[in-house]
Amino acid sequence: MGLFIQLLFNTLEIGSVYVLFSLGLTLIFGTMKVINFAHGQFFATTALLISSSVPMLTGPLGWPVWAAYIASFLASIVLIGVLSVGLYLTSFYRFTRDLLGSFTLSLGILFIGQGILLALFGGAPRSTPRLVSGDITVLGGVVNSQRLLIFIVAVAVTIGLNMLVQRSRIGNALRAVADDYEAAMLQGIRYRRISCYGFALGSVLAAVAGGLIAPLVSAAPAISDDYLVKAFIIVIVGGLGSIPGAILASFLIAAIESFGGYYFDLTSAAIVSNILVILFLLVRPRGFMGQAVKVV
Amino acid sequence: MSTPVGEEKEPLLAAEGISGHFGGLKALNNLSFKVQPGEVLGLIGPNGAGKSTTFNVISGHTRATRGRIYFRGEDVTGLRATMISRRGFGRTFQHSSLLRSMSVYDNILVGTMNGLRDHASRHRRVLETAELLGLETMLDQTAGALPHGRQRMLSIAIAFASRPVLLGLDEPLTGLNSTESNFAIAIIRRIQSECGTTIILVDHNMHSVMGISNRIMVLNYGELLASGTPAEIRANPEVIKAYLGDGA
Amino acid sequence: MGKSARKPSRTGAYIVAGIFAAVLIYSVSTQNRYGQSFVMWIALNSLAAACLRFVLLIGEKNVATAAFMGISAYATAIVTVNYGWPFIASILLGSVVAGVGSYLFGIVSLRIKGPYFMLIGFSFTALMGLIYTKWDYVGSNAGIVGIYAPPYMDGWLPALVVTLCGAWLLALYLCERSSLGKLFQAIRDNDSLVASVGVNIISVKILCLVIASVAVGFVGSLTAFTNTIISPPDFQFSVAVFLLAYVMIGGQSHIVGSVLGAAMLTCLDQALQGHSEWEQIVFGGAIVTSMLFAPDGLIGLWTRFVERLATARWNTASSASENHLSRGTGVSKQ
Numbered sequence: 001m002g003l004f005i006q007l008l009f010n011t012l013e014i015g016s017v018y019v020l021f022s023l024g025l026t027l028i029f030g031t032m033k034v035i036n037f038a039h040g041q042f043f044a045t046t047a048l049l050i051s052s053s054v055p056m057l058t059g060p061l062g063w064p065v066w067a068a069y070i071a072s073f074l075a076s077i078v079l080i081g082v083l084s085v086g087l088y089l090t091s092f093y094r095f096t097r098d099l100l101g102s103f104t105l106s107l108g109i110l111f112i113g114q115g116i117l118l119a120l121f122g123g124a125p126r127s128t129p130r131l132v133s134g135d136i137t138v139l140g141g142v143v144n145s146q147r148l149l150i151f152i153v154a155v156a157v158t159i160g161l162n163m164l165v166q167r168s169r170i171g172n173a174l175r176a177v178a179d180d181y182e183a184a185m186l187q188g189i190r191y192r193r194i195s196c197y198g199f200a201l202g203s204v205l206a207a208v209a210g211g212l213i214a215p216l217v218s219a220a221p222a223i224s225d226d227y228l229v230k231a232f233i234i235v236i237v238g239g240l241g242s243i244p245g246a247i248l249a250s251f252l253i254a255a256i257e258s259f260g261g262y263y264f265d266l267t268s269a270a271i272v273s274n275i276l277v278i279l280f281l282l283v284r285p286r287g288f289m290g291q292a293v294k295v296v
Numbered sequence: 297m298s299t300p301v302g303e304e305k306e307p308l309l310a311a312e313g314i315s316g317h318f319g320g321l322k323a324l325n326n327l328s329f330k331v332q333p334g335e336v337l338g339l340i341g342p343n344g345a346g347k348s349t350t351f352n353v354i355s356g357h358t359r360a361t362r363g364r365i366y367f368r369g370e371d372v373t374g375l376r377a378t379m380i381s382r383r384g385f386g387r388t389f390q391h392s393s394l395l396r397s398m399s400v401y402d403n404i405l406v407g408t409m410n411g412l413r414d415h416a417s418r419h420r421r422v423l424e425t426a427e428l429l430g431l432e433t434m435l436d437q438t439a440g441a442l443p444h445g446r447q448r449m450l451s452i453a454i455a456f457a458s459r460p461v462l463l464g465l466d467e468p469l470t471g472l473n474s475t476e477s478n479f480a481i482a483i484i485r486r487i488q489s490e491c492g493t494t495i496i497l498v499d500h501n502m503h504s505v506m507g508i509s510n511r512i513m514v515l516n517y518g519e520l521l522a523s524g525t526p527a528e529i530r531a532n533p534e535v536i537k538a539y540l541g542d543g544a
Numbered sequence: 545m546g547k548s549a550r551k552p553s554r555t556g557a558y559i560v561a562g563i564f565a566a567v568l569i570y571s572v573s574t575q576n577r578y579g580q581s582f583v584m585w586i587a588l589n590s591l592a593a594a595c596l597r598f599v600l601l602i603g604e605k606n607v608a609t610a611a612f613m614g615i616s617a618y619a620t621a622i623v624t625v626n627y628g629w630p631f632i633a634s635i636l637l638g639s640v641v642a643g644v645g646s647y648l649f650g651i652v653s654l655r656i657k658g659p660y661f662m663l664i665g666f667s668f669t670a671l672m673g674l675i676y677t678k679w680d681y682v683g684s685n686a687g688i689v690g691i692y693a694p695p696y697m698d699g700w701l702p703a704l705v706v707t708l709c710g711a712w713l714l715a716l717y718l719c720e721r722s723s724l725g726k727l728f729q730a731i732r733d734n735d736s737l738v739a740s741v742g743v744n745i746i747s748v749k750i751l752c753l754v755i756a757s758v759a760v761g762f763v764g765s766l767t768a769f770t771n772t773i774i775s776p777p778d779f780q781f782s783v784a785v786f787l788l789a790y791v792m793i794g795g796q797s798h799i800v801g802s803v804l805g806a807a808m809l810t811c812l813d814q815a816l817q818g819h820s821e822w823e824q825i826v827f828g829g830a831i832v833t834s835m836l837f838a839p840d841g842l843i844g845l846w847t848r849f850v851e852r853l854a855t856a857r858w859n860t861a862s863s864a865s866e867n868h869l870s871r872g873t874g875v876s877k878q
Contacts, residue, residue, distance in 0.1 A: 035659070037785075090836075091832065091835075091836055094836070095835075099605070099658065099659050099662070100605055100788075100792070101792075101835060101839065103605075103788070104788060104789060104792045104831060104835055105831070105832060105835040105836075107785055107788070107789060107828075107831055108789075108827075108828040108829070108830070108831030108832035108833075108834075108835060109828065109832060110828065111824045111825070111827050111828025111829075111831065112824070112825050112828035112829055112832065113828070114824050114828075115820075115821045115822065115823070115824030115825035115826075115827075115828060116821070116825060118820065118821040118824065119821040119822075119825070229670065229781075232663065232666065233667070236660070236663050240659075267674055267677060267678050268678070270670075270674050271671060271674045271675065271678070274667045274668075274670050274671040274674065275671065277663070277664075277667040278653075278664055278667050278668060278671070281653075281656060281660050281661075281663060281664045281667070282652060282653060282655075282656065282664070285656055285660040355740075357740075377739060377740055378739045378740070378742055378743070378744060378745075381739075381740055381741060381742035382742040386741065387740065389737070389740070393737060394734065394737070395729075395730050395733040395734050395737065395738075396733060396734070397729070397733050398726070398729060398730065398733060402726050402729075402730070405723065405726060406726065406727065406730045406737075406738060406741065406743075407741050409723065409727060409741065409743055410741055410742035410743055411742075415723065418723070454737070454741065455740075455741070457741075458741060458742065
């Protein structure tokens, strides 16, 4: 039983990061029907920025870890927010609802981003000191405190996002645009502005995920790839544009990795995830909770 | 050999007891009718009467909950549209009946793909069909760039390219001005007389439909209200009431 | 003038034939190992990109192109290294296996369209990669080594590669212009209309996929011989992504676009070798610039240039005739 609890906690830990990462992607895909292959870049950039600025702030300037961390976290978020808005207005806007075009464009941006990150930070992985250290034992399972923090933050962010989407004006506008953008425009919703917000919001979520994971993983420009692949799987299985779907699917994939990784190995777990995706796409392309999809 | 007077020929298409709900307010109730070979059958009725739904059911684009459909003596109930089309039922659609990015020639060519095998006979068929529909001078033009009236003729050309035994026209006259309407009506007559094609016609323009049809069917609230020659229908009090309402 | 009615230009055909002949002569005559490899890479990349584009004709983005390339490469490698099959037979086997694989794949997944089909291809490619890494028979992570062409091919391999790729490109082009090709485009334009005239849509889509996959099977098999080593990372999803970039930058409206895009980006890639950050930035920059300023690719730029030239000529001609008229009648423009 202890093992089961442990694996369950692992699932929740892994799943929380996936949730943050894929929420942004599903938001962007859902509202603008744009595939941003470079989504992972925001994730990696934040992780790298934090991992390089925290040592600088705590070392020579003598800041306490938590202050350095929070400061660089916030600075990165703002940077990513501005960057994503700029990116959107200059390029992605032209390719809304154009799958092939946005995909190719984002590919180019991915390369540029990776190149810049490589040039600025080098290929070697960096680590960041943890915010909270030590492990806590809960219900017979061991939970790493940092990961628990991630879980809590992920839950908070998800609840916050859900409230934003369901209750606020911007949220309503986003949902309207996702549903039927022409009708939304007729209602007076400024499509360009709203989709810009959606893009920025989604990208910031990826940045948050990157910031949270920085203390746990060695940050390097290459980390974006792994997560990106999984994020696409999660977004499809959960249903394009569906927030509850993304959450469900994140934990499902995390469970497969956690349990499958323990009883078999990671590669087998990945195989199972991929087969799952293929089956989903064949049988229920809309995913758990996406909108109905036209099939031949 | 002529058919003895009073005896009906084998119907080309027979629908028996078609019923069902088709989403929203659309419903058909125990609809039965026959289509005789060589005739032009007009299907009319007030808005929401179920004309398009009936059309979609017999062409296989919608499935009815109950009832049977026979085409050329074969039970085709429940068959998909592609299968029914292969058996000789070609039809147009109200919307998006064209390949907008391709030329007029290629549009009609696609219509011939199913029936004809070799390049030469397809080419000949495209030219013949284009000439019949008045499109022979614009074969190179992109379908999407044609004026609306020509586009309508093109969609008929595509449906007719395979020389189906039964041709279904879904609102062929909608959006046409009077010159174009007369042209379309002349073509429909020509298709019937020169090629012996049986034609089912759904349209709102009662006057034109009465003018070309041999027989008319009137639908109301998903049921068959009346059936007969145009003259009979014009005089039918039930029909008048359905269209004009009580107290007319 | 309707696009699909534009007749292929004679001059265009001559230019293409000329370039092909030049490349072929080069591949036979050069002793430079690097030059030989370079020519082969461009030929193989061009054909692979054209195969991806071929499925684009029915409107589907076939990410699984990379997977079928891999299946063919592995099949060829196994029968050559483990069973000593003759050269030509092993290449043909690769294509057959790719074709059969794509047929099975198509039956199951071509019912699905658009982004979902694209993602099935994506997952399928990832799946195949994972299977290769776990399967010892195919060398798992290390892959298969020692895939050598027979000695009688020495010096002739580049020429063979160029010829086969050229032949397949021509075949794909002719197919695209045939009635079948028009059927593909019709399906992309309005598949429900095509279905309603009695065509079995799924069968036609599967046919398109199989043709493209048999062709890309050749790419896979030849890649095995030109590289002599294959391993799972060679056929990852990123390969399909590069091919897509070649198609988009070259221009998806014409098969020559795939060749141009492949040639240009392969050259760019080689020129930037060794400066990995700049390589990525410039490569990415090329893609972004192309998408923002020339969404129809190089072919689109060329077409627009030609059209502008034609309009300019027409304008000059008409204004010249106006002057002529006014002078002739003695009426002067005020």
